[in-house]
Amino acid sequence: MKTPSLRSVRTLAGVVFLLSLLAGARAAPAPSSVEPAAPPIPVVMRFENFGEKDGLPSHKVHSILKAGDGRLWLGTNDGLCVREADGRFRTYGTKDGLSHGTVLGIAEDPRTGDLWLATLQGLSRFSGGHFTVFTQTNSGLPNNVVYAVAVVDGTIWAATSAGTGAYDPGTKAWKLYDQNNTIMNEPWCYGIAANEGVIYIGVWAGGIVEHDPRTGSFKAYRDPDGDFHIQLMPDSGPVVDVTSGVACDEGILWQASYFGLSRYDTRRATWRTWVQDKTPLLSNFINTVFARGRVAWLATDRGASVTDGDSWVNYTVDEAGRGVVRVHRPGREPETRLMTTALADPFVTAIWADDHEAWFATSNGVSHGIFAPPDAGNITANP
């Protein structure tokens, strides 16, 4: 909503929130300056929560996407749900042609406007209000259990429990990537990301497989110590091989896992890793990661985080159900503050964000994170 009145309200609220946040930070001085060239880490000012009472078909939301036309799409445990312009939710289920009620991933083809949906019973295309279903029996889809989907230059990439499939809508041909024809050590693929034409496949116990379709090359990024209990070699590779999700933007690849977070700068070929007890990482149990610019949004079992790797803003829910935000800046003490609103549930499954808002899929509905205005003192990321 960008009406002047609402914007004014948001700005005012954001200023109040930030002031209260800073006032509550006992040892932390106010930011000394804002670096204009640095990208901001957005800060959620407040949450608006939506659940079954608002029309969601299920309290469990697995995936979330705001499409190019501005409509919000939710992949729930019981169908695909869209938030229409009037704010009402409309659900499409199996009776409408969706391949399965559980929608684990949503991707939009920016060229066609079609949505591609990863479900537990195949891949569905949602186009013009109608579904087309691709299954392992009626198409070249590797497996019906599709965990993630991405659209890269018109090709549909589907991460499944039996490899990753790439569907070319132009030729109607499928390519299959698994342990038999790539360096993938096992077929269980959990995530798909792409950057500058390169595909990154998150493999459950195989780290990350990088594939350049233009050259046909493959490269695997594996945990250098090979142990998911301890981290003997930090910042030298994926924190663990057990990948639960991958995301990439502006050359920064993020690996989510249930044992920590990894970041790979594809241009500098450098790694950084985080585990929860030694870093601001909220939880090692990261369901998915969403990348925008050089910032990652982490959906964890204890809340949500946004980070550029140096600064962190973590959102949790305390035992009383109140929202808590904790801000970590390099070289400063963390700042913690209660929020007037809280995430719908601390178990966050997926996040979508842009420069104006963030949406959080949780196991108890969906939360709309409304950002504080940038001029109200957003935390900046290091360049």
Next chain:
Amino acid sequence: MSLRTGVVLGAALVLAGCHPMAPEGSLVATQTPVSGAAAAGPTVLDVRYPAGSRVVLMSPPFQPDAVQVLSGGLVAAGDPRVSWDGRWVYFAGKSSVEADWQIYRVNAGGGRPQRVTAMPGGAMDPALAAHEELVFSSPVPAAGRLWSTNTPASLYGQLPDREAERLTYSPDSAAGSTVLRDGRVLFVTTKPRDDRMAPPHLSLYTINNNGTEVTAYAGQDDGMTMVRRPRELGDGRVAFLTARGEDPAALDRAECVRSSDPFGSRGDLLAFRDKRCRSVEPLPGGDLLACLETRDATAMMDRAAVYRVAAEANAIGAPLFDDPRWSTIEATAVVARPAPAGHTSAVKPGATHGTLFCLDVNRSRRPAAGDNPARAAALRVFALMDSGQVRPVGQVPVDADGSVIVQLPAGVPLGLDTLDAAGNVLRHQPAFIWLRPGENRACIGCHEPRNHGPRNVRPLAATHGPAHLDFADVPTHAATAKP
């Protein structure tokens, strides 16, 4: 002239002599004597065509003294029909007072009539189908008993040099047939009824020329009480003569329906209603040929003459042909027309049953008895015996979607009841429809909507085989299609 040309011309003359052609523009007509005519026998045709009635050929300029009798040697004749190639005239005739009426054939240009049927009880109402198949009704019921006789007339089809094959098995007579361009036989019979003593409600039905797919064509839903002589016009209409009330001698009125909507388009064919119309036939070019009765002041009786009526005429003009000595009650053009389509028969001679398939017995244009909202659980079938007795054939369950497929005896009028789970009758169809041996007969509902295609659904009944009933002891005419 070369020898070759001479031979060809000679052969043509010989052939022409064997098969004289009627002059262009000729009509063939039925004439009955104006006075002194008496029924030559006890049948309905004897009343319609009294002794002395004749079939004649008349040619332009249609002078009364220039007609050519085509039914020479017969004591009475009438109801001429011209073959599709325009070369033959078929008509009903009687060789002697005692003889049965049979169908005769004569060269359109004249000649000696040849009897082409030998039906016990006689034959009447000839019509021509594809492949020179003759369609007619037999036997000829007694006068005044056409629609109430215990031995109703059935339609038969007879290909050249073949025996006649029975086509209809309706409880009441099937008569007045004509063959539509699409190959179906259009005929008149009574609307199904349980009370055999009730006044008949005549209407139009069709069958394929092998007797399959008996279907209501027009008139079942309105007050068309007496109907006869249906004829397909060339402009998409079907004409017929009607009479209000039960008196067949009452004023005959020419009406029509549009074949595009036969149940919703009934109307007058001719704008003038004050004259009794004895026949109406299409003419090439779209005009009509009508035989209309006028009062003959001299003879103090009604007498029919032949009129050419423009399709949109509002008034009748001078008669095309009128002979004061005769009442010209029927006339048709002697002209070649495109033959109707044929029908490749799926009838299996020797089979004793056909298969009835209904898409949804609950689909109907009528409410269920007592507005019972229940869905049908079973279909009960009964047959009407020659004795007039109704005999149960059996009962079969109906699938959940209302579909049913059941094998039933061929060659016997069948009636149907749909029953709810408690056995209450939801809808009742008096015995009327029949199956030919091996026929797969389909309908979309019970008292289904008229002229409707089926909904495109896969009937549950199609997922399993047809229901079988034990009807071995139901006497049928399936194996006795021959007269």
Next chain:
Amino acid sequence: MSLRKIILVATPVVLLGAGAVLGGHSFLRHHERKRAGNATMPFVSCYHCHFVSTEKLAWAQPRPHHDAPGGLAVSPDGRKLYIALDDKDEIAEADLATLTVTRRAKVAGGPFGLALDATGERLFAACGQHDRVAVLATSDLKEQASIAVGIRPTDIAWCRTPAGERLIVPNSGSDDISVLALQPLRELVRPAAGRDPYAVAVSGDGERVYVANRRAVHEGVVSQPASEVTVLDPVNGHVVDRETLHSAHLAEGITAVPRRDWMLNSMVRVRNLVPITQVKDGWVMSTGLAISERNGEVTQIPLDEANAYFPDPSGVVASPDGHRAYVASGGADVVTVVDLDRLEAWLAQADVAARSDAIDNMALSGRYVIGRIRTGCNPRHLALTPDGRRLLVAERLDDGVLVVDTTSFRPVGRIVLGDGGTDDPIRQGERVFTRARYSFQGQFSCRSCHPDGGVDGLAYDFDGAGVGDNLLDNRSLCGVAGTAPFKWNGKNPTLQFQDGPRFARVLMKTDPIPDPQLDELATFIQHQPPTRTLPWSRIGRPLTPAEERGRRLFFAKQRPDGTPIPLARQCQTCHRPPLYTDRLLRDVGTKGARDSSGVFDTPHLLGIGASAPYLHDGRAATLEELWTTYQVNDSHGVSSYWSKEQLNDLVEYLKTL
């Protein structure tokens, strides 16, 4: 020579000869049974496997080409008519005042669909054979530009959007739609369509583009088929709606109705799920018009009458004043005139139930059909002059364009393009193929189920021994030359047998097609080449690596571990090249619950990628399903050792045949 000597000499010769014959016969039987992997196979001719060459088949031979008119485009000033002549690789320009052809231009690749820009200065042609769009200047009919699009484009529409000019091209062979930008000419996006997108029209306000898809899809062989009207935003090519035409298909024409928010689709209402016990009352199919309103509501109305039918609807146009629509019936050689005011009045009073029931009510059309215009053979594309006073009818099989006065509905002239090819038996056969007069009441033609000779993608339940026990997938007629016998049970040795009395009995319900016409029909069918499934740019190119892997799998004689694959279950044994059929009956484990036999004719595989669904009853929606859902104990080739990738490879190879 004495008799004794003769006997002495002849006896061993006869014995040797008899021995040679018997031995040869025995050897041949052994050879055949071994090679076929069928120990009980009856003796068949050597021609089943040998001496077969696609080069010798009828469809591979040169054939006459005709001036068959395809798409029509009228110049904005109403003076010129542009006519696509796809069979001649030409576009003709005709003067509408003199009704004469003034110019012809060579345009390679089978120009079929035509469109003009608003000024009439540029003519756009969708060239179906070369998968491209050509841009011509109408000033000189010279080609200015060309761009590749999807497979077999059939139509084209031009429109102006706030983002620039657009061309919308339905690609019937690749089931997608090319959205092109002009200045420069480039493809913006190629969204997926339904199946067989065929015709395109721009809405009256220019904000939407509607693409009619000719073939229906269905989720299962006994579920209701539905075809799609794909609705695009021409600005970005995004699909904004996919309207559903339930139980309808073969939509070959679409038009916007000026002054009304309607799109009209000519369509066939198909009733394939109902056993074909009869054909009267449109039991198998009937012709209709689908009215798409802006709110997305679609109403199907009949164009047929209770006892008269006007099948194979094709082109549809609406008058500029929005009062009338004209629909070509290619099977009845008629153009039907619809009074849209009357139609609107009927719609206004019709409740939901009446609208739903309308298409099945064969007596309804009298409410709005006000004329039937007789035309030459196989009217397809239609056009109107800008003033709406002249209707132009492409008489495809008469090589002419009929000009009809829209006030009197009477022809006022004809643009002669060619001689009709009456001396060409293939063309004569095509006339038989397209004419509905050979079915009861003229309800349908061969083309009604075999658009372009291919398949409509449906299974029909033909009247067999009983009711409901003969569900059969429609098989393509393309590429069938040399693949006898025909019919799924392989009982028809010739096409004449296939399409003769038996067909008249079970389907046409009328007299059989007369022998001379039957021969012509067979000639036409035998000259239908296999459906092209590869893009034009790939013709003659080597297989891709995946296709090559699939090819090796197709011809595999052993598993990767060296285990031999039984001869009877190698792909190549039954689907023997070059026709990819051994023309024998096989049991591949697909006997259905009500099938009387599990043995079916081995289909050829030429163009198999375009003939979905598969198996005798059409139960397999895709090629993949043959070896996933419907493979039984490796009966249909040994596939149990295949990986998913190998299956994908095989499918890719099959699509190249």
